[in-house]
Amino acid sequence: MPRSEVPDVVVRRLPTYLMALERMLARGEEVVSSAELGKVTGMSAAQIRKDLSYFGEFGRQGLGYEVEFLRDQLKRILQVDREWHIVVVGAGALGRALVHYREFTRRGLNIVAVFDNDPGKVGLPLGGLIIQPMCELETTIRRRHIEIAIIAVPPDAAQAVADELALAGITAVLNYAPATLRLDSDIHVAQIDPVASLQSITYYL
Amino acid sequence: MPRSEVPDVVVRRLPTYLMALERMLARGEEVVSSAELGKVTGMSAAQIRKDLSYFGEFGRQGLGYEVEFLRDQLKRILQVDREWHIVVVGAGALGRALVHYREFTRRGLNIVAVFDNDPGKVGLPLGGLIIQPMCELETTIRRRHIEIAIIAVPPDAAQAVADELALAGITAVLNYAPATLRLDSDIHVAQIDPVASLQSITYYL
DNA sequence: CTGTGTGAAGCTTTTCACAGCG
DNA sequence: CGCTGTGAAAAGCTTCACACAG
Numbered sequence: 001m002p003r004s005e006v007p008d009v010v011v012r013r014l015p016t017y018l019m020a021l022e023r024m025l026a027r028g029e030e031v032v033s034s035a036e037l038g039k040v041t042g043m044s045a046a047q048i049r050k051d052l053s054y055f056g057e058f059g060r061q062g063l064g065y066e067v068e069f070l071r072d073q074l075k076r077i078l079q080v081d082r083e084w085h086i087v088v089v090g091a092g093a094l095g096r097a098l099v100h101y102r103e104f105t106r107r108g109l110n111i112v113a114v115f116d117n118d119p120g121k122v123g124l125p126l127g128g129l130i131i132q133p134m135c136e137l138e139t140t141i142r143r144r145h146i147e148i149a150i151i152a153v154p155p156d157a158a159q160a161v162a163d164e165l166a167l168a169g170i171t172a173v174l175n176y177a178p179a180t181l182r183l184d185s186d187i188h189v190a191q192i193d194p195v196a197s198l199q200s201i202t203y204y205l
Numbered sequence: 206m207p208r209s210e211v212p213d214v215v216v217r218r219l220p221t222y223l224m225a226l227e228r229m230l231a232r233g234e235e236v237v238s239s240a241e242l243g244k245v246t247g248m249s250a251a252q253i254r255k256d257l258s259y260f261g262e263f264g265r266q267g268l269g270y271e272v273e274f275l276r277d278q279l280k281r282i283l284q285v286d287r288e289w290h291i292v293v294v295g296a297g298a299l300g301r302a303l304v305h306y307r308e309f310t311r312r313g314l315n316i317v318a319v320f321d322n323d324p325g326k327v328g329l330p331l332g333g334l335i336i337q338p339m340c341e342l343e344t345t346i347r348r349r350h351i352e353i354a355i356i357a358v359p360p361d362a363a364q365a366v367a368d369e370l371a372l373a374g375i376t377a378v379l380n381y382a383p384a385t386l387r388l389d390s391d392i393h394v395a396q397i398d399p400v401a402s403l404q405s406i407t408y409y410l
Numbered sequence: 411c412t413g414t415g416t417g418a419a420g421c422t423t424t425t426c427a428c429a430g431c432g
Numbered sequence: 433c434g435c436t437g438t439g440a441a442a443a444g445c446t447t448c449a450c451a452c453a454g
Contacts, residue, residue, distance in 0.1 A: 009444090015400070016401065035413080046448070059414050062454045064413065077408065078404050079407045080407055094306070104399070104400065109400065109403055148406070178308055180224070182247075190402040190406055200395070240435085262437070263436095266436045411454100415453100417449100420447075421444100422443100423445085430436090431437100
């Protein structure tokens with residue numbers, strides 16, 4: 001299976017293709033060409049063919065791609081053909097919205113624990129879970145072999161939380177706090193910062 | 206003022222530099238070198254110097270950059286040295302979290318109206334605002350000269366909402382729905398999709 | 411014919427390395 | 433000296449264009 005040779009920018013486009021294929025499948029479409037998939041995802045047909053070619057030959061010449069087959073292949077490549085366990089740190093407005101976000105469970109991304117350092121919140125129920133104190137973070141992560149964490153705490157606390165997560169053996173972090181995390185390079189970090197997104201949009205207005 | 210010649214990838218890095226500079230300023234640091242700024246933001250020193258050079262010469266040879274001055278320049282370039290008015294469409298868990306998100310107002314990004322199509326939600330208070338019905342969308346946007354909208358509705362409704370926003374004269378959209386929006390190319394779209402972010406992380410695990 | 415898969419070409423972005431300024 | 437600003441080189445990514453398969 002090709003790994004290191006695949007550009008990261010290609011991997012980041014695969015979820016978009018997957019999402020489009022899921023929708024086509026729901027509509028009952030059976031076959032799709034790179035040109036059609038391109039129109040729906042906003043990419044060029046050539047780019048889609050090239051991206052897919054990093055992982056194998058999934059299409060049929062003269063015909064296109066079988067939607068369900070390509071969907072399954074992308075799920076396998078992205079490893080989303082199985083269930084993942086996730087912890088959320090921070091039970092503020094954002095943490096609560098994340099726990100209730102239906103698209104996560106729908107895609108096999110299961111939030112199985114929530115943590116907060118506010119004693120007033122610890123013990124309260126949240127979407128079928130109980131908010132746990134930070135001191136239980138490492139034990140919970142290790143006992144349940146959790147690999148992915150979502151950071152939803154205020155910016156000042158983000159790096160400290162990230163350090164704790166690293167110590168607990170987490171290998172992937174989705175960071176919602178507007179802060180650049182300094183972590184070992186073997187930990188994968190993705191950043192979601194609405195302020196940064198808006199600030200690079202206002203440049204063009 | 207340079208515009209079209211500046212690569213988009215450069216513009217998208219500026220908010221990260223700005224964020225780091227704000228923190229340095231809060232700590233009382235007065236001067237910073239490209240190497241130091243690089244360490245904090247995770248970029249190379251050369252890249253930072255090159256990025257900044259698209260907009261002018263902000264540093265002093267042998268010394269570095271004056272933190273406050275560079276911060277002000279970046280704010281001016283990104284046009285975040287003024288206040289922006291924003292509408293949020295969708296008053297679910299995510300929309301509510303966005304309305305309460307303190308980093309927005311702190312950075313001059315003011316949510317001034319919230320809309321939802323659920324009659325059970327319309328009229329309810331939310332963070333100092335009243336949830337408005339969708340039929341008031343266009344009037345509100347036009348009367349208050351709003352340029353930026355945040356879409357926080359379920360995936361199936363996203364494209365329809367985007368079309369309404371385009372009709373109402375919106376020029377920038379931040380889309381939280383897991384859907385690729387088809388919009389006129391004169392409308393700037395940024396996508397935030399936690400599922401997609403996680404799905405490209407699981408590839409590497 | 412239609413539409414994939416893919417080398418090669420073309421373009422963009424990053425890194426290098428150093429002149430030159432304070 | 434130390435560190436910026438920047439051409440030039442290197443690396444990376446996208447598009448082109450066509451052989452080839454169904």
